[in-house]
Amino acid sequence: MKTKPSGVSGTGGSGGDVCSSERYPGATIVTADPKGVDAGPHFMDGDHAIAEGGLAAGCRFFAGYPITPSTEAAERFAERAPEVGAMFIQMEDELASIAALIGGAWGGQKCMTVTCGPGFSLMTENLGLACMTETPMVIANVQRGGPSTGLPTLTAQQDMMQARYGPHGDNMIIALCPDSPQECFDLTVEAFNLSEYYRVPVIILTDETVGHMHEKVVIPPADQIKILPRNNYSGPKESCRPYKFDSQGGHPMVRAGDGYNFHITGLTHNEKGYPVMTAEQNVKVVTHLMEKINGNADKIIRLEENEIDGADVVVVSYGITSRIAVKAIQDARKEGIKVGSLRLITIWPFCEKRIRKLAPKVKAFVVPEINYGQMVKEVERCAGGVKVISVNHCGGAVHDPDVILAAIRKANQ
C-alpha cells in the first residue's frame, strides 16, 4: 500500500482543492498558525494524528475524558498544549466535556474532543444543543466493539447511525471517515474547516484499528495547510444576529466579551436568539438546520473512486474496511471481474446522488462494514432496485478479504 500524500493541500478524493473558495464560498482562507504545526514526516498512530490535526487547524481548546481506545489523542493534546499555548482540561465526564466545548466555542476558541462509544452516547444530548445553537466543534469518535461496554480494545464501525441520529429531534451533522493515520490528520483539519463554515459539530468516525495503527504521517509545513479562521461578528451591535435562517453556511459567530450581549438558547429561537416557541418558528429553524448541510451536500461530500467507469460491481466501503477490501478487489480483478471501488470519505451527508447515478450502470453493490448492516441501508435506499449485498460483521475484528471476494463473485452473477 503506497502511503498517500497528505490530502490536506493536495487533491484528495473527488478532485478539486480540499480547502478552496468553491467549497467554502465567501470564506476567508488563511494558512495555518505555525505554532500548532509539527511539520515533517512522523510515525504516528491515528489518535495522535487526530490531536495533531486539531492543533494544526488552530484548535486551542480541548476538553476530554479518558476512554479506550481514544485516550491517546487527549494525552497528545495535553503534552502539546503548553508549547502551543492551548488549553487542555480533563473534565469529570463526557457530558461535561462537550458542554465545555460549547462554552469554549462561544468563548471564541476552536474546540475539539475525542471519545468513543459509551462517551459518545453520553454526549448526544449536548450534541443536539450544539446543532440547535449552531456551535462549531469537532468530535472524534474512535469506534470500538459494542454494544455497551462490548469490546473496548477491539475495532468496530457500529456507531455510524448513532452519529447521524443520536440526538433527539431533527438535526443534521457532518461526519468524515478516515482510513489511515495520515487521513486522520487530514480529515481533522478538514473537519475544523467544515465546522467553522457551516457552524455545525463535525464528527470524525474512525475506529480502534486506525486509531491504534502506527503509520507514516506527513504533516505539511504550516504555509501549505489552508484553514478557515474563526469568523467573529464585528459589525454594529443593533444588526448583530447570532443566527440567519437561510439554509446556508458561512455566517459569522459571536464571541462572548465583545459587547454584543448575545443570547443563545436550546429553545426554538428567532434570529436574535430569543426564544420563540411556536410551530411556525420551528419550521424556519429545523429547515435551516437540515438544509444548511443537505442543501450543500455536493460542496461537502468527498469520495474516493477507483475504476468505477464500466464496472459491473462496485464495492462501497469506508474507514479501515476500505483498505481490507482493496485485497479482495485486486483478487477479483485477477479473476476478470470488473470491480470498482467507492470509498466514502464523507459519511454524512450520504452521497445519494452518486449512488443513484451509478445504480443503472452496475449489476450490484457490495457493502462491507464492521457492523450488522448500517450504511448498507443507505446504499439500498438509493440503489433503486439494484442488488446490494451486505458483508456485515459483528465487530471485534476486520473482515477476512476472502469473505468480501466471495460477495463480489456472488454480485457478479
Place this chain on the structure above:
Amino acid sequence: MFFNDIKQTRGEVHINATWCKGCAFCVQFCPTNVLEMSPEFNAKGYHPPYVKNPEACTDCKFCQLICPEFSIFVNRVEENNIGETNK
C-alpha cells in the same frame, strides 16, 4: 455633623402597574409603610400597589430591589438635614 453628615432623603416612587403581579412584597416590607395595595385591577387582574403616603418615602430603594417584576423604582427628589437641626 450628624453621623458623618448622613442626610435625610426623600424619594418619589414610580410604579408600573401593567407588569405588577400583585405579590405585595413592596407593600409588606416597606420600612415606612409608604405603599398600599390598590383596590383597582390591572389588565391581568392583579392589584398593583399605590403610594399611600408619599412623604414617608426615604428613598431606601428596598421596594425597587425586592420587586420581582422590576415594576417599581424610586428617584431621589430631595435631601436635607432637618434631622440635624431639631435634634
Place this chain on the structure above:
Amino acid sequence: MSTDIEKFKAGSPMSSTLRMDRMPHIWCPGCGIGSEVNSFAEAVKRSGIDPKKVVVVSGIGCTGRVAGYVNFDSIHTTHGRAIPVATGIKLANPELTVVVFSGEGDLAGIGGNHLIHAARRNMDLVVICNNNFTYGMTGGQLTPTTPGSAMASTTPYGNYEYPFSLPFLMDACGATYIARWTSLHSRNVTQSIEEALLRKGFSFIEIISPCPTLYLRRNRLGDGVDQLQNYQDNSILKHGADTRETAIDYQGKIVVGKFVEKNKPTYLEASDKCSVKLVGDDYQLYGKTIPEREAEEKAEKERIAARRAAMQAEPEEAAAEPKKAAAPKAAVKKAPAKPAAASKTAKKAPAKAKPVKKAAVKAKPAKKAATKAVVKAPAKKAATKATVKKAAPKAAKTKVVAKAVKKAAPKATAKAKAAPKKTRK
C-alpha cells in the same frame, strides 16, 4: 389602570442591565427569582465590572430562564450543564466574569457532578443557586434540598429523603466563597454577589426563595409574601457559621450569612504556573504571555476601581443612575438590621397593624391575615416536634387552614386526615 410602559422603561434604573424588551417575564406572582435577578443586576452595576465582560449561563428550569432576561452575553444550556459550559467559556476567554445562575435542581440535582468538580477545581466562576425546594417548571417535584416531610407532586405523602445542605456540600468540595441568603435579604444578596464578582475562585451563593405556585401551595404555606415573612422570622444571621450546622428543616430556622471566604489558586492560575515551569517565561495562552495577561488584568482592575469611585462620589441628584452615596453604602452594612428592625417594629405593633395596611384590598386581607396567623402558630409547633408526631400537627393545620381560607373543599381534608389507603387521592 396601566402605566406608560416606554416612559417607565426609560426611567427605570434596571433598563441597562435587564432585557426590558422581553418583559414582563414568565415567573409567577410572589416568586423569589425576580428579586434575585434584581439584586444580581444591581450587584453587577455596583461592582464596576465592564458589563461587556459579564457572561451569564443558566440551565433548565424556572431559574434557567434568567439568562434570557439579563442584558449580558448569556447562554441557556441543557439541564444540569450550566457549570461545564461556564467552565468552557471561562477557560476559552479568561478575562470574562462568568456567572452561573440556576436552580438547586439544575445545579445540585442533575448537575451535581459538575457542581462538585468545579468547586473542587476552584474554577473561577460565580454560581448563584436559587433554592426554592422544588422543580417549579415541571410542576413541583422534590429536589435534593426539599426538606423532610414536605409535600411535592412526587412525594404526595411527604418527603422521606434526607436533603443536602448546599453550603456544607460546597464546603466539603473546597469552594472558596460560600454564602446563603434568602430572597428577602436582597441587599445582602447584592453585596454577596458583588463580592463574588470581584474575587477570583469558585463562589457559591445559595438563595432560599419562595415558590408560591407549587411548593407553598402544595404545603399550604400561603403566598410568596407569607414565606418572606417566614424568612424574616426564621433566618438567623451567622457570618462564618460552621457549614455543618446549616441544614434546613421543614419551615425551620435558616442560618444565613457568609460562611466561607478563603483564597486558593484558581484552576487557571495553577495551569499557568505549571506551563511556565515547562515552557519558561515566554509561555503563551492563546497568544498572550502571562505578563501581558497580568498587565491587562491590572488595567481592568484600575478601570473597575475608577468606576466604583465614580459611582461613590456621584452627586446626589444624578437622574436615573440610582444613588450609591455614603448613606446607602452605610445602609448596606446596616441592612440586615433594617428589615429585621422593620419586622421587629411590625411585630411589636399589634398584629392588627400588618393586615390593616392591606385592608384597602377587600378580597385580600381576610385570606392574608387568616393564613398568616394560622401559618405562624403551627409552624412553630411543627418546628419543635421532630418525631413522627410531625405529620399529625400538619394534618391538623391543613384542617384549620382549610376552614379559615375556605379554599380546600372539606371533602379533600377529610380524605387527607384518614390515612390514604388508596395510593391515588
